[in-house]
Amino acid sequence: xxQEKQTVTVNLGPTHPATHGVFQNIIELDGERIVAADxxxxxxxxxxEKLAExxxxxxxxPITDRLNxxxxxxxxxxxxxxxxxxxxxxxxxxxxxxxxxxxxxxxxADHLICNGILGVDSGAxxxxxxxxxxxxxxxxxFEEICGSRLTTNIGRVGGFERDFSETAVLKLRRxxxxxxxxxxxxxxxxxxxRIFMDRTIGVGAISAARALDYGFTGxxxxxxxxxxxxRTASPYSRYLDFEFEVPVGENGDTYDxxxxxxxxxxxxxxxxxxxxxAMPNDGYHVAVPAFYLPPKAQVNTVMESLIxxxxxxxxxxxxxxxxxxxxxxxxxGELGYYLISDGGRCxxxxxxxxxxxxxxxxxxxxxxxxxxSDAIMTMSSLxxxxxxxxx
Amino acid sequence: MALTNLALPMATLxxxxxxxxxxxxxxxxxxxxxxxxxxxxxxxxxxxxAYYAVVQDLKHTHGFTMLVDLCGVHHVAEPASLxxxxxxxxxxxxxxxxxxxxxxxTDPVIDSLVxxxxxxxxxxxxxxxxxxxxFTGHPNLTRILNExxxxxxxxxxxxxxxxxxxxxxxxxxxxx
Numbered sequence: 001x002x003q004e005k006q007t008v009t010v011n012l013g014p015t016h017p018a019t020h021g022v023f024q025n026i027i028e029l030d031g032e033r034i035v036a037a038d039x040x041x042x043x044x045x046x047x048x049e050k051l052a053e054x055x056x057x058x059x060x061x062p063i064t065d066r067l068n069x070x071x072x073x074x075x076x077x078x079x080x081x082x083x084x085x086x087x088x089x090x091x092x093x094x095x096x097x098x099x100x101x102x103x104x105x106x107x108x109a110d111h112l113i114c115n116g117i118l119g120v121d122s123g124a125x126x127x128x129x130x131x132x133x134x135x136x137x138x139x140x141x142f143e144e145i146c147g148s149r150l151t152t153n154i155g156r157v158g159g160f161e162r163d164f165s166e167t168a169v170l171k172l173r174r175x176x177x178x179x180x181x182x183x184x185x186x187x188x189x190x191x192x193x194r195i196f197m198d199r200t201i202g203v204g205a206i207s208a209a210r211a212l213d214y215g216f217t218g219x220x221x222x223x224x225x226x227x228x229x230x231r232t233a234s235p236y237s238r239y240l241d242f243e244f245e246v247p248v249g250e251n252g253d254t255y256d257x258x259x260x261x262x263x264x265x266x267x268x269x270x271x272x273x274x275x276x277x278a279m280p281n282d283g284y285h286v287a288v289p290a291f292y293l294p295p296k297a298q299v300n301t302v303m304e305s306l307i308x309x310x311x312x313x314x315x316x317x318x319x320x321x322x323x324x325x326x327x328x329x330x331x332x333g334e335l336g337y338y339l340i341s342d343g344g345r346c347x348x349x350x351x352x353x354x355x356x357x358x359x360x361x362x363x364x365x366x367x368x369x370x371x372x373s374d375a376i377m378t379m380s381s382l383x384x385x386x387x388x389x390x391x
Numbered sequence: 392m393a394l395t396n397l398a399l400p401m402a403t404l405x406x407x408x409x410x411x412x413x414x415x416x417x418x419x420x421x422x423x424x425x426x427x428x429x430x431x432x433x434x435x436x437x438x439x440x441a442y443y444a445v446v447q448d449l450k451h452t453h454g455f456t457m458l459v460d461l462c463g464v465h466h467v468a469e470p471a472s473l474x475x476x477x478x479x480x481x482x483x484x485x486x487x488x489x490x491x492x493x494x495x496x497t498d499p500v501i502d503s504l505v506x507x508x509x510x511x512x513x514x515x516x517x518x519x520x521x522x523x524x525x526f527t528g529h530p531n532l533t534r535i536l537n538e539x540x541x542x543x544x545x546x547x548x549x550x551x552x553x554x555x556x557x558x559x560x561x562x563x564x565x566x567x
Contacts, residue, residue, distance in 0.1 A: 041535065041536065042535060042536035042537065042538075045536040045537065047545065049521070049546060050545055050546055050550075050552060051552070053552075054552050085430060212456050212457050212482075213508060213509050213510060214509050214510045215457060215458055215459065215508070215510030226482070228482055233482070233485050234485065234487075322429070322430065323429045323430075323434070324429055324430035324432075325429075325430075325432060325460075325478065325487065325489075334459065336459065336460060338460060338462060338476070338478075340464060349464050349465075351460070351462040353459065353460040353478075357513065357517075358460075358510055358513065358514065359510075360513075361509070361510065361512055361513045362509075390536055391536070
């Protein structure tokens with residue numbers, strides 16, 4: 001009998017229940033230990049950057065929906081903020097507060113999925129079910145605000161198409177009243193759960209220095225102890241009006257990532273509550289007629305409105321020439337838009353800085369030497385979204 | 392153009408004093424062809440031979456510890472060129488700095504940043520994949536998002552959005 005050491009190659013993906021998306025991990029196993037890993041991405045690449053070069057600014061918003069589809073509103077608003085910055089538009093306090101409410105709701109929805117699924121991957125299904133009820137409540141609020149749930153296409157350049165309706169505020173207040181108890185229950189299920197702790201503590205750990213080297217951002221970076229958050233480092237939308245904390249972890253392992261996400265949900269709740277209470281009434285959109293779609297009723301009856309509608313949709317509007325980068329704190333990290341405008345109807349070049357495309361390269365380094373089942377937990381806790389990974 | 396968005400604190404609209412100081416120091420020590428202010432961030436256009444040294448200096452001397460983003464741009468205006476834009480971030484000073492190089496379209500070759508920043512690995516592969524810019528010293532310069540058998544670089548401007556030879560579409564009314 002040969003004494004030669006044999007390894008086994010296992011394919012996780014492209015379609016595998018543990019990857020939660022379309023990407024492939026080729027893992028070489030020596031028994032249960034991982035000795036080598038490699039990742040293949042690009043299975044749902046849709047050439048968004050090429051598409052964006054052929055679309056007027058407004059028609060790019062639906063593209064951004066499909067990046068991180070667990071928190072589409074953040075992507076939409078990030079894009080609108082980028083265009084507003086290019087145009088030099090000054091938004092009102094109400095718009096900013098409405099945006100903060102929507103962005104923080106989507107951050108909660110994003111973290112709910114990540115932490116819920118993390119529980120499922122460790123064999124605990126019930127937490128996920130409790131949380132998904134609340135995600136449904138968030139999607140109902142989105143539905144009330146903009147009419148759609150997952151790919152929201154929410155808001156416009158210069159504000160919103162309509163104010164929060166009474167029902168929306170009612171649903172929002174109900175969510176704020178009900179969610180804390182559910183989150184508390186979820187934490188009670190997991191935080192000190194022996195099985196969960198054994199499965200996550202020390203699993204998929206990365207040091208702060210390595211995380212920075214690999215361009216980590218968002219909760220994954222903060223779990224290593226670096227307090228970098230775009231909301232405070234390069235503030236936008238008057239985040240500084242409110243009191244909130246940036247939770248950080250210590251060890252950068254799966255457990256810390258889980259804790260940071262949970263803490264961020266509490267901070268998001270704080271932000272929403274403050275924004276809702278302090279919301280002034282100074283208009284839900286600003287006067288940027290060249291970019292603001294006129295009311296639908298007028299489009300059907302007033303000629304000028306029809307002309308404007310046509311011009312806005314077709315992008316027949318002059319824009320300044322310029323190069324800029326604008327970033328927002330997305331659900332899983334810094335979501336940036338690098339935009340070059342040559343004054344034409346479409347961007348000359350638009351590059352999306354997708355957080356998970358950049359930090360996913362660290363995956364082999366994080367799992368080599370660990371068990372196969374730990375690799376599943378690590379992958380789950382990184383909050384990889386295939387749509388964003390592949391653009 | 393006027394920048395009046397008060398939603399952003401002035402610190403992000405105007406360059407930080409730190410950013411200005413660093414870009415001036417770098418301009419003194421290296422072959423910096425141009426430095427311009429882009430909506431509050433300094434962008435240094437450097438000579439391709441100095442690119443690696445500038446990024447190394449920014450990382451080790453000035454403390455820009457994070458490579459946030461790296462992408463390519465195809466400039467079609469004569470003389471046509473391919474550009475690489477790298478964005479570095481100094482976290483404590485909250486300063487972003489862009490370093491860009493212009494490469495001839497006939498032979499776009501530039502040093503890889505992977506020895507300095509492991510995060511450059513996939514970003515440079517993506518740039519190669521879409522623009523055909525070759526990074527010397529890259530450990531695995533292969534296509535990443537597109538299929539390997541592709542014979543062209545799709546984000547270059549000469550490549551149309553869709554196959555122009557398609558015959559199954561009637562483009563008389565809504566042609567692009």
